[in-house]
Amino acid sequence: NAGVTQTPKFRILKIGQSMTLQCTQDMNHNYMYWYRQDPGMGLKLIYYSVGAGITDKGEVPNGYNVSRSTTEDFPLRLELAAPSQTSVYFCASSIAWTSGGTGDTQYFGPGTRLTVL
Amino acid sequence: QKEVEQNSGPLSVPEGAIASLNCTYSDRGSQSFFWYRQYSGKSPELIMSIYSNGDKEDGRFTAQLNKASQYVSLLIRDSQPSDSATYLCVVNIGTNAGKSTFGDGTTLTVKP
Numbered sequence: 001n002a003g004v005t006q007t008p009k010f011r012i013l014k015i016g017q018s019m020t021l022q023c024t025q026d027m028n029h030n031y032m033y034w035y036r037q038d039p040g041m042g043l044k045l046i047y048y049s050v051g052a053g054i055t056d057k058g059e060v061p062n063g064y065n066v067s068r069s070t071t072e073d074f075p076l077r078l079e080l081a082a083p084s085q086t087s088v089y090f091c092a093s094s095i096a097w098t099s100g101g102t103g104d105t106q107y108f109g110p111g112t113r114l115t116v117l
Numbered sequence: 118q119k120e121v122e123q124n125s126g127p128l129s130v131p132e133g134a135i136a137s138l139n140c141t142y143s144d145r146g147s148q149s150f151f152w153y154r155q156y157s158g159k160s161p162e163l164i165m166s167i168y169s170n171g172d173k174e175d176g177r178f179t180a181q182l183n184k185a186s187q188y189v190s191l192l193i194r195d196s197q198p199s200d201s202a203t204y205l206c207v208v209n210i211g212t213n214a215g216k217s218t219f220g221d222g223t224t225l226t227v228k229p
Binding site: 033035040041042043044045090104105106107108109110111 | 121149151159160161162163166205209217219220221222
């Protein structure tokens with residue numbers, strides 16, 4: 001299993017450009033997440049999905065959009081990039097969301113380092 | 118007050134010592150607690166999960182949870198230079214998917 005894969009690894013955008021960050025998992029996990037991590041900080045949730053066709057906002061959704069047409073893929077779309085979106089983006093997945101069970105362990109992709117100039 | 122607070126670092130210990138990492142959380146409805154390790158420039162990876170009060174041991178790592186005090190900790194015994202990383206405390210609240218709250222992390226350096 002490749003686990004969670006993300007592309008690209010690095011990207012530089014100009015202000016106002018748009019792009020899609022790709023995320024794919026091969027573990028048949030229902031739940032998928034997008035986080036951003038600013039320097040010296042913890043991860044903040046952007047969007048998440050509990051299954052194909054179902055997505056919801058996290059803590060910092062402004063400036064982003066997502067879709068989930070298959071179990072495997074969860075792309076993140078940046079519209080009109082701004083310098084404040086310079087960050088490292090992590091995609092993660094988990095089996096489910098169960099209280100007190102192991103299904104809620106999240107597995108992370110390698111990240112995409114995005115710079116907006 | 119932050120929802121999840123970790124002791125400010127950086128934390129430096131000599132090789133072979135015990136490293137103690139602490140975390141407090143604000144929501145009493147929190148159900149699941151995790152410690153992730155993140156090497157510089159890499160993604161987080163799970164070290165320990167704990168769901169009930171008490172201690173949970175896995176090799177050199179021990180997680181401790183006290184829900185009454187809203188406190189979770191991670192002890193690393195016989196610390197090795199390879200343990201040098203940032204440790205993230207993560208708290209899941211209730212059954213609402215997506216409610217994972219991350220602390221800002223504590224950076225640990227183990228000196229040979």
